[in-house]
Amino acid sequence: MPFQQGSARTRQRTVLLVGIAVLLAALVLAVVLASVLTHGERELSPQMLKWKDRGTTRNLQEVILGRCYNYITARYPELGDKDCLKIWESLKHAFIYKNPCNITSEDYQPLMELASHPIPCNKSLFWSKTSDLAHRYTKSNQNFLTLEDTLLGYMADRVSWCGDPSAPGINYESCPKRSECESNPSSVFWKMASKMFAEAACGVVQVMLNGSVEAGAFRSSSIFGSIEIFNLNPDKVSAVHIWLMHDIGGPQSESCSGHSIKRLKSILEERNFKITCEDNYRPVQLLQCVHNPDHSDCRLCTNATEAP
Amino acid sequence: MNSSEVQGKKWKGEGTTLNLENIVIGRCYEYIRIVNPAVGEKNCSEIWEAFKNAFINKDPCSILPKDYELFINLSLHEIPPNKSLFWENNQLLVNSFAGRGRRYMSLADTLFGFFGDFLNWCGQENSAELDYESCPTTEECENNAVESFWRMASVTYAEHSSGVIHVLLNGSAAGGAYPDPGFFADYEIPNLQKDKISQIVIWVVDDIEGPDIESCGTHSVKILENRLKTLGYDVTCTDNYKSVMLLLCLDYPDDSKCTLSSSAPAAQRGPVSSDRRGSWNKLMIVSFELLLQ
Numbered sequence: 196m197p198f199q200q201g202s203a204r205t206r207q208r209t210v211l212l213v214g215i216a217v218l219l220a221a222l223v224l225a226v227v228l229a230s231v232l233t234h235g236e237r238e239l240s241p242q243m244l245k246w247k248d249r250g251t252t253r254n255l256q257e258v259i260l261g262r263c264y265n266y267i268t269a270r271y272p273e274l275g276d277k278d279c280l281k282i283w284e285s286l287k288h289a290f291i292y293k294n295p296c297n298i299t300s301e302d303y304q305p306l307m308e309l310a311s312h313p314i315p316c317n318k319s320l321f322w323s324k325t326s327d328l329a330h331r332y333t334k335s336n337q338n339f340l341t342l343e344d345t346l347l348g349y350m351a352d353r354v355s356w357c358g359d360p361s362a363p364g365i366n367y368e369s370c371p372k373r374s375e376c377e378s379n380p381s382s383v384f385w386k387m388a389s390k391m392f393a394e395a396a397c398g399v400v401q402v403m404l405n406g407s408v409e410a411g412a413f414r415s416s417s418i419f420g421s422i423e424i425f426n427l428n429p430d431k432v433s434a435v436h437i438w439l440m441h442d443i444g445g446p447q448s449e450s451c452s453g454h455s456i457k458r459l460k461s462i463l464e465e466r467n468f469k470i471t472c473e474d475n476y477r478p479v480q481l482l483q484c485v486h487n488p489d490h491s492d493c494r495l496c497t498n499a500t501e502a503p
Numbered sequence: 504m505n506s507s508e509v510q511g512k513k514w515k516g517e518g519t520t521l522n523l524e525n526i527v528i529g530r531c532y533e534y535i536r537i538v539n540p541a542v543g544e545k546n547c548s549e550i551w552e553a554f555k556n557a558f559i560n561k562d563p564c565s566i567l568p569k570d571y572e573l574f575i576n577l578s579l580h581e582i583p584p585n586k587s588l589f590w591e592n593n594q595l596l597v598n599s600f601a602g603r604g605r606r607y608m609s610l611a612d613t614l615f616g617f618f619g620d621f622l623n624w625c626g627q628e629n630s631a632e633l634d635y636e637s638c639p640t641t642e643e644c645e646n647n648a649v650e651s652f653w654r655m656a657s658v659t660y661a662e663h664s665s666g667v668i669h670v671l672l673n674g675s676a677a678g679g680a681y682p683d684p685g686f687f688a689d690y691e692i693p694n695l696q697k698d699k700i701s702q703i704v705i706w707v708v709d710d711i712e713g714p715d716i717e718s719c720g721t722h723s724v725k726i727l728e729n730r731l732k733t734l735g736y737d738v739t740c741t742d743n744y745k746s747v748m749l750l751l752c753l754d755y756p757d758d759s760k761c762t763l764s765s766s767a768p769a770a771q772r773g774p775v776s777s778d779r780r781g782s783w784n785k786l787m788i789v790s791f792e793l794l795l796q
Contacts, residue, residue: 254532257547261529264522269621279525335599335753353537478756480763481749485600488745494764495745 242361244295246369252354253367259283262350263310274312274346282309282350289380292364295357296376298383310347311391314340316398323419324405324412325440332403332479339401342392351388356380389418393426400427403438403479404456407445411455424462434469438476443487450474514563514637519624523633527551527618531578534614539604542580542614550577554618557648559626563634564644568655575659578615582608584666584699591680591687592673593708600671600750607669610660619656624648657690665699671706671747672724675713679723692730702737706744711755718742 252258263279285306290298320339322329333339342348357370357380371379402419404412414420427435437456441447449455451472460470484493520526531547557570588607590597597609604612611620625638625648639647670687672680682688707724709715717724719740731738752761 252536254536254547257529257532258536259529260525261527261533264525265529268521268526279522331599331602332753335750477763478753481752481756481761484763485746485749488749492763492765493749496759496762496764 243359243366243368246295246357246366246371247375248370248372249355250367250369251356251365255354255356255365256283256287258354259286259350263346266346266349271312271346277310277312277346282306285309286350286356289384290356290358290365292360293358294360295366295371295379298378298380300383300387303384303387307347307387307391310350311395312346314345314392314395314397317400318398319392319396319400321393321400321402321419321423322404323402323414323417324408325403328440328479328483329403332482335482336478342388345392347388348392351384385418386422389422390426393423394428396427397431399434399436400432401436401438403440403476405442406439406447406449406453406474407442409446409448412439412449412453413455413459415458420459424459424466427466427468429467432468434471435463437470437472438479439472439474440479440483441475443480443483443490443492512637513634514625514639515643516638516640517623518635518637519633520622521635523622523624524551524555526622527554530618531614534617538612538617539580539614545578545614550574550618553577557652558624559633560629560631561626562628563625563639563648564646566646566648566651568651568658571652571655575615575655578618579659579663580614582613582660582663582665586666587660587664588669588671589661589687589691590671591682591685592676592678593671596708596747596750597671600747610656613656613660615656615659619649619652653686654690657686658694661691661694662696664695666701668695668700668703669706670703670727671708672717672727674707674709674715674717674724674742676716680707680717681723681727683723683726692734695736697735700736702739703731705738705740706747707740707742708744708747708751711748711751711758711760 260279260283263277263282267274267277267279289302289306293302318338318340320329320333320341322341329341330343333341333344343352355370357366358364359366370381373379373382406412437451437459439449439451439456451474456472460472463470480492484490487493528547528551531545531550535542535545535547553574553576554571557574558566586604586608588597588601588609590609598611601607601609601612610616623638625634626632627634638649641647641650674680676682705719705724705728707717707719716722719742720728724740728738728740748760752758755761
């Protein structure tokens, strides 16, 4: 009968619809549970700000503590009075739970005070656009120290950190690039540390610049050009020696007589520093040759028994 | 150190490095997060526990290499082929030359080697404490915590090396460039895996201002070359390999051996020119450059 058939079809349709609804609900529930569980493990707060640069280094605390103890125990035992735990805590408090675009130098002041230490005279080595070469040099020749060879720089080198107002207060996913905001934890840190490194320098200081860079060996926009040269103390620093290095086989964009070097010299002379400049300072060039031994610039005089 | 202080100490060697636990756990994370993240995830606390249990609460003269077996198993990782660099009597030089694993991976550039490099440690019987006062030297007893660690680490390093193997020896060393007994002789050579090794390249480099006591084909180097050849390896040997010599020259830039023939920057710069002498040096440089890519 038509009425009975109609109600049976309706019932079937209802059952089908209910079945589909239940399935959908179960699916949605499963997805939600899955995301909550996996995110729970990583403590990711959905409200954390998102940035363009790499996030805080995982196990930052262990790395920083280990580096601090390694530095004072194995490398410079004369710094035995440093409290590495306090130093770590002061670093953490500089950025944890803070908006990473609002970092100030006051945030880092306690850390800077705890971790700073005197630097022997005549050993400071500044650098600009020569990071790899300068650090390889100080690793092989302990007569010079870059910022990254001081306790502060040693702890912070090649790690990153930033906070976030939401729990857990540290952002492991991303951190702001300088282009996103200038007052980010990294930029503020390195500016302050560089200023202090310059202030601490005494005697003769050295700077390794790159004469193969198109934009010029000395740039006012670099940390060296904007912060370090202006924080050298003329009462402590007697002279600045410039080492102008060219890449082996690279272009000779600038030499000691170049335009930007002249500008650097005038800035320094105005502050009463003596300046010298050397193209391709020999020991550093030898280091460059380690990687290019067969280049014509790396040919050694023949192994004669007599001096040349 | 006056004699009364020495009398009070159990052993003749330096005690455990202060803050050992923090340093090594920090190094472990430093390695897996920064130095060589390619090794993947490792449990650094577990590694520390395994390391500690090798020697804690034991007679400090009874520690055997196999006591570090669990530590090694937890910290082991692949050593890329052609990157192994063995050495004798030139630890700091090797450290510099290897470039923290970028050019070569010496034992100190592996996780297990990085862990203990330049540190000292020992335990004491009937105590869970590390001994910070003194530790036995190898002369006092061979089976001490540090010696056994490096023996185990050296064996492991050799077992996992492959491809072209490099050995850097000091031609100015008083006891000979290839010391026997020595770590390379006793723990590394016997554990090289012949079927995984294509060639063994020996470099004998003299100190810049040091005497030329030994070279390829002479004295202990000859003994080494013969030993390896007898074992069936393809062996080459080079004296004063240029790249290493240039690194030594950093401290002696004015020495006659270190004078570059071009003392002023060249007027014209172009692509890296190649030296067509067809020497081993060139072949090795080309190989390194390929490896570095």
